[in-house]
Amino acid sequence: MYDGGKIIFGIVVFLALVTFPIWFNVAVGKTDFAPDPKIVTVGEQCMASGEYMKRKHMDMLDVWRDRVVRDGQRTFIAPDGKEYEMSLSNTCMKCHPNKTEFCDQCHNYLAVTPYCWECHIEPKETTEVANGN
Amino acid sequence: MIEKALTGSKQYWGWVGLLLILIGIGFLTYLRQFNNGMYITGLGRDVPWGLYIAQFTFLVGVAASAVMVVLPYYLHNYKDFAKMTVLGEFLAIGSVIMCLLFVFVDIGNPIRILNMPLNPTPSSLLFWDMIVLSGYLFLNVLISQVTFSAERKGIKPPGWIKPFIIISIPWAVSIHTVTAFLYNGLAARPFWLTAILAPRFLASAFAAGPAFLVLICFLLKRFANYDVGEKALAKLGEIITYAMAINVFFVLLELFTALYSDIPEHLHHFEYLYLGIGDANFLVPWMWTSAVLSVVSLVLLLVPKFRANKGLFLLACITVIGSLWIEKGMGMVITGFVPSPLGKVVEYIPTLPEIMIVIGIWSVGFLVLTVFYKVAMAVRHQIGYK
Amino acid sequence: MGINRRNFIKLAGITAAVGVGGKKIMGELVDDTTGLPVVDTAQKASPLKAKRWAMVIDLKKCREKQGCTACINACHAVHNVPDLGNPKDEVKWIWKEDFEGAFPSADHKYLEEEIRNSHALVFCNHCDNPPCVRVCPTQATWRRKADGIVMMDMHRCIGCRYCVVACPYGSRSFNWRDPKPFIKEINPDYPTRMRGVVEKCNFCEERLDRGKMPACVEACPEKALVFGDLEDADSEVRKLLREHYTIRRKPSLGTNPEIYYIV
Numbered sequence: 156m157y158d159g160g161k162i163i164f165g166i167v168v169f170l171a172l173v174t175f176p177i178w179f180n181v182a183v184g185k186t187d188f189a190p191d192p193k194i195v196t197v198g199e200q201c202m203a204s205g206e207y208m209k210r211k212h213m214d215m216l217d218v219w220r221d222r223v224v225r226d227g228q229r230t231f232i233a234p235d236g237k238e239y240e241m242s243l244s245n246t247c248m249k250c251h252p253n254k255t256e257f258c259d260q261c262h263n264y265l266a267v268t269p270y271c272w273e274c275h276i277e278p279k280e281t282t283e284v285a286n287g288n
Numbered sequence: 289m290i291e292k293a294l295t296g297s298k299q300y301w302g303w304v305g306l307l308l309i310l311i312g313i314g315f316l317t318y319l320r321q322f323n324n325g326m327y328i329t330g331l332g333r334d335v336p337w338g339l340y341i342a343q344f345t346f347l348v349g350v351a352a353s354a355v356m357v358v359l360p361y362y363l364h365n366y367k368d369f370a371k372m373t374v375l376g377e378f379l380a381i382g383s384v385i386m387c388l389l390f391v392f393v394d395i396g397n398p399i400r401i402l403n404m405p406l407n408p409t410p411s412s413l414l415f416w417d418m419i420v421l422s423g424y425l426f427l428n429v430l431i432s433q434v435t436f437s438a439e440r441k442g443i444k445p446p447g448w449i450k451p452f453i454i455i456s457i458p459w460a461v462s463i464h465t466v467t468a469f470l471y472n473g474l475a476a477r478p479f480w481l482t483a484i485l486a487p488r489f490l491a492s493a494f495a496a497g498p499a500f501l502v503l504i505c506f507l508l509k510r511f512a513n514y515d516v517g518e519k520a521l522a523k524l525g526e527i528i529t530y531a532m533a534i535n536v537f538f539v540l541l542e543l544f545t546a547l548y549s550d551i552p553e554h555l556h557h558f559e560y561l562y563l564g565i566g567d568a569n570f571l572v573p574w575m576w577t578s579a580v581l582s583v584v585s586l587v588l589l590l591v592p593k594f595r596a597n598k599g600l601f602l603l604a605c606i607t608v609i610g611s612l613w614i615e616k617g618m619g620m621v622i623t624g625f626v627p628s629p630l631g632k633v634v635e636y637i638p639t640l641p642e643i644m645i646v647i648g649i650w651s652v653g654f655l656v657l658t659v660f661y662k663v664a665m666a667v668r669h670q671i672g673y674k
Numbered sequence: 675m676g677i678n679r680r681n682f683i684k685l686a687g688i689t690a691a692v693g694v695g696g697k698k699i700m701g702e703l704v705d706d707t708t709g710l711p712v713v714d715t716a717q718k719a720s721p722l723k724a725k726r727w728a729m730v731i732d733l734k735k736c737r738e739k740q741g742c743t744a745c746i747n748a749c750h751a752v753h754n755v756p757d758l759g760n761p762k763d764e765v766k767w768i769w770k771e772d773f774e775g776a777f778p779s780a781d782h783k784y785l786e787e788e789i790r791n792s793h794a795l796v797f798c799n800h801c802d803n804p805p806c807v808r809v810c811p812t813q814a815t816w817r818r819k820a821d822g823i824v825m826m827d828m829h830r831c832i833g834c835r836y837c838v839v840a841c842p843y844g845s846r847s848f849n850w851r852d853p854k855p856f857i858k859e860i861n862p863d864y865p866t867r868m869r870g871v872v873e874k875c876n877f878c879e880e881r882l883d884r885g886k887m888p889a890c891v892e893a894c895p896e897k898a899l900v901f902g903d904l905e906d907a908d909s910e911v912r913k914l915l916r917e918h919y920t921i922r923r924k925p926s927l928g929t930n931p932e933i934y935y936i937v
Contacts, residue, residue: 224827227818229883244862273868274828276860325851325869332762333847336835396833396848396870403812403832414811414836475805475927476842553778629924630775630844634761 190264193256202233213269216243243275252278292666293659299511304658307651314648317641318393326396328641335625335636337394339646342617344390346496347383347653348467349489349616351424353497354380355460356527362453368519371668374439375508375516376501377432378660380460384425386653393645413470420463427456440667464489471624479557479624482545488538489616495531496612498524499605504661506602512665525601529589532608536582539615560633561623568635571622574614581611719885724903726822727800727877728932729891730914735898737792745795746770748893749875754866756856765847767875768797768890776923780937789937795899797890798845798875799923799931800824806837806846815872822904822932823877833870842927846874877901904932 171178180188202208208215219241222228231241239246251257254277262269296304321328331338357376360366392398409415431453438445468486475481502524508514546554559565564572588594588604595601627633638646736742749755749768756765770793774781777794800817804824807817814830815837817823838846852869860866864880867873878888886892891899902909911934914920920934 220829224825224829225816227820227879227883244865270868274865276862276865278862325849327763327850332850333764333838333844334762336838336848391834394834396835396872397831397868400812400830400832403814403830407812407830409811409813411808412811412836413809414834418811474809474840475929476840625839628844629842630771631778632775 188264190260192258192260193253194251195253195256196250200235200237202237202239216247216271219243243271244278248278254278290659290663292663296662300658300662304655307655307658310651311648311655314645314651317644317648320641321393321645322398328639330637330639330642332634332636334628334632334634335622337621337625338636339618339638339642340390340394342621343646343649344387344394345467345489345621346613346617347387347390348421348464349493349612350497350500351380351383351387352460352464352490352493353500354428355457356494356498357501357524358453358460359457360523362450363457366523368517368523371514371516372501372505372520372524374432374436374664375504375661376497377428378657378664379497379501379504380428381425381432381660382653382657384421384428385656386649387421388425389649389652390646393649413466413473416466417463417470420459420466424456424459424463427452427459431456436664436667440671442671461490464493471620476629477624478551478553480620482542484538484541488535488542491531491535491538492612492616493531495528495535495608498528498531499608502528502605503602503609504657508661508665512661514665514668521601522596525589525595525604528605528608529595532582532585532589535612536586556627557623560626561619565627565633568626568633570635570637571619575619578611578614578619581607582615585611722882722885722887724821724909725905726903726932727882728822728902728904728911728934729877729888730900730911730918730920730934730936731795732896732898732900732914732918732936733789733792733794734936735896736795737788739896740792742895743770744893744895745890745899748889749797751859752861752878752881752889753864753876754853754857754861755873756853757858758851758853758856763850765849765853765873767847767873768795770794771796777921777935779924779926780921794935795890796843796845796923797933798824798877799843799929799933800875800877802930802932803928805840805842805927805929809836809840811836818879823879824874825879826872826874826876828865828867828871828873831871833872835872837872842924842929843931846872848872 203211219231222231223241229240229242231239233239248254254272329338354376357369357373361369361373392401395401404415404418431449434449435445465486468489471477471480472482472485502521505516505521505524508516543558546558556565560568561571561575563569585604585607588600588607595604622636626635746768750757750766753767755767758764773785773790773792773794776796781790800823802817802822804815804817807815807824810816811834812830812832814827814832816825816827818825833848835848838848849867849869849871854860854866857866878886878890881888888899888901891901900910900914902911904911906912914936915934918936920936922931922934925931
C-alpha cells in the first residue's frame with residue numbers, strides 16, 4: 156500500500172471527528188438523556204392509545220391533511236366511535252397545547268423538524284400543568 | 289477516465305478555479321434565496337417567471353441542437369463529423385444539466401420537487417418537460433459513454449446502441465417542442481399563443497447550438513491542439529446559416545400577424561418589446577441589439593466570402609448566439625407577461641442575486657463541459673486520433 | 675339537494691344585522707379582527723352544500739358605497755392574508771380592479787363615466803374549465819367535482835408558478851417571502867402559509883363546511899355579493915341571473931368563470 160501510514164492516520168482522524176458528538180456527551184455525562192413528552196391534560200379521553208400515537212401520529216396527520224384538503228372530509232371517527240374534527244391546531248393542540256414540552260421533546264431528540272408549524276398556528280403555550288382539571 | 293481531468297496546465301487549473309469560485313458565489317446566493325424566499329429576485333406577481341426560465345428556454349435549444357451533428361453522422365454516415373459528434377453530445381449533456389438546475393432554482397419549494405414524479409399529471413406540460421428532459425439526458429449520457437469507450441478501446445460501438453441513437457434524434461426535437469408547448473398553450477398569454485413558437489424555437493436552437501459548437505471547436509484547437517477539420521466547421525456554418533435565416537423569417541411572420549391584424553392584445557406585447565410602453569422600456573435596447581446582431585450575423589453568414597473567413601465566421605457565430613440569447617430568452621419569456629392579463633404594465637428587472645445564481649449555473653455547465661472535453665481530448669490524443 | 679334555503683336566509687339575516695353595526699347582535703359575539711359573528715366551533719352546524727357554487731356581484735351596489743372594503747378586510751382577516759405593502763410581492767385573494775382591467779372587452783372610451791371610473795371586485799372565478807388546474811404538475815390545484823370549487827393544496831404545491839402564468843385573471847398569488855410577519859392579527863382558526871407556495875380564494879370552503887357563508891358575502895353591508903347554487907333553479911343566484919343582465923370576465927377564453935357581474 157502506498158502511503159499506508161498517511162491513509163490510516165487520515166481514517167483515524169476522520170472517525171474521531173465523526174464520532175465526536177458521542178465522545179463529547181460521554182465526557183459531559185449526558186448519555187442517559189431520553190425525551191420526556193409531558194401530557195398536561197388530565198382526565199380527558201384519549202383518541203387512541205399512547206403506544207399507537209407514538210408510532211403513528213405522523214401517518215395519521217398525513218392522512219388527515221389529505222382527507223380535509225383534498226377530499227373535503229373533516230370528521231374523524233376514532234376507534235372508540237367518538238367523532239373528532241381533523242385539525243392539528245383545533246383538535247390535537249386542544250389537548251396538547253404545550254408544544255415545547257410535548258411535540259418538541261421527541262422531535263428535537265430525533266432531529267426531525269416537521270414543517271407543520273410553518274403554517275399551522277401553535278396555541279399560546281401553557282407551560283403550567285393543568286392539574287386537578 | 290475521469291482522472292484525466294485532474295491533470296492539466298496552469299491555464300486549465302486557472303479556468304477551473306475561476307469556474308469553481310463563480311459556482312461557489314452562485315451557490316451561496318442560492319442559499320440566500322432558499323432561506324429567505326424568492327423576493328430577493330426581481331420576479332413578482334405580474335412577472336412570475338424571468339431570467340431563470342429564460343436561460344432554461346435558451347439552453348433547451350442548445351441541448352436539442354446536438355441532433356444537428358448526430359443526425360448527419362449516424363444517419364447519413366457523414367464522416368467529417370466524426371471528431372465533432374461526441375463534442376455535440378457532451379454539449380447536450382452540459383446544457384440539459386443547466387436546464388434542470390435553472391428549473392430547480394426557479395421553484396419556490398424545492399424540497400418538494402419529488403411531488404412531480406410522485407403525482408404524475410399528464411395534463412401538465414411541465415410534467416412532460418420533466419420526462420423529455422431527463423430522458424434526453426439519459427440518452428446522451430448513454431450514447432456518448434458507449435460510443436466513446438468503444439472508440440477508446442479501438443473497437444466498433446456495440447450494435448444495440450444504434451436504436452438509442454436513432455431515438456435520440458426525434459427526442460431532441462421533442463424537448464424543444466414540449467418546451468414551446470409550455471408557453472403556447474395558454475389562453476392567458478396572447479404573446480405566446482402562436483403555433484409557430486415550436487418551429488421558431490427549433491430554428492433558433494439549430495442556429496445557436498451549432499454556433500456554440502463552432503466556438504468550442506475553435507477553443508479546443510487553440511488550447512487543446514484538437515482539430516475537428518475545416519470541412520466539419522464549414523458544414524456547421526451552412527447549418528447555422530439555414531437555421532438563422534429560417535429563424536429570422538419566422539420572427540418576421542410573427543411580426544406580420546401581430547402588426548397587420550392589429551389586435552391590441554397581441555400588438556401591445558410587441559409594442560413593449562420594441563418600443564416600450566410609457567416608461568417601461570427595459571427590454572427595448574436589448575431587443576434592438578438583438579435585431580442588429582441578427583442582421584449582422586445573416587450578412588456574415590449568407591455571403592460565402594465572409595463565411596469562409598475564419599475571423600468573420602467566428603464573429604458570425606458570436607452574433608448568432610448573442611442575438612438569440614436575447615430574443616428567445618428574456619425577449620420571449622418576459623414579454624409574455626407585459627402587459628399582464630389585467631392590462632398592467634409592470635416591468636421586471638433582474639436583481640444582482642438572481643444574476644449571480646444565473647452565472648453560477650452557467651459556470652456549472654462550463655465546468656461539466658470543460659471536464660468532459662478534457663477527458664475526451666486526453667483520450668483522443670492518447671490513442672493518436674488525428 | 676342544493677343549499678338549504680332556510681339556513682341561507684337565516685345566515686343572510688345575521689349578515690345584514692352585523693353589517694349595520696352593533697358589536698353584539700342576537701346574543702352573538704363579533705370578532706374584532708374579522709367583524710364576523712363568532713360561532714362556537716364546538717356547536718356543529720350542518721355544512722352548506724351545492725352542486726355548483728357561484729356568485730353574483732352587484733357592482734351597482736358597490737358603486738354606491740365607494741371606498742368600502744368590508745369584504746376584502748373580512749376575507750383577508752379570516753384567511754390570514756398578509757399585507758406586504760408592495761405590489762411586487764403582494765398576496766391577495768379578493769381586491770378591487772379598475773373596470774378596464776377587469777373587463778377589457780367591455781370597456782370603451784365613451785362608456786358611462788360612473789362605470790368607467792369604478793372598480794370591480796375580483797377574485798378567483800372558480801372556472802368550470804380552469805387553465806390553472808390543467809397546467810399544475812402536481813395536482814396541487816384541482817376542481818372539486820361535487821361543487822365546482824377550484825381548490826388549492828398548499829401542502830403539495832412546489833411553487834413552480836405555472837398556474838400563476840396560466841390564470842387569465844391574475845387571481846393567484848405566490849408567497850415570495852414568509853408571510854407571517856406581515857399578518858396583522860393571526861386568525862387561529864385558519865392556517866397561514868409558508869414561503870414558496872401559491873394561494874388564492876377558495877370560496878371559503880372551510881366555512882361552507884361549518885354551515886357558514888363565505889366571509890366576503892357575510893361581511894358586505896349592501897348585500898352586493900350573493901352566493902348560491904347555480905344548479906338550483908330556485909336559488910338566489912339564479913333569480914338574480916334571470917332578472918338582470920350580467921357579464922363575466924373574459925368569457926371568450928372558454929374558461930367558463932362562475933362569478934357573474936351586474937353592471
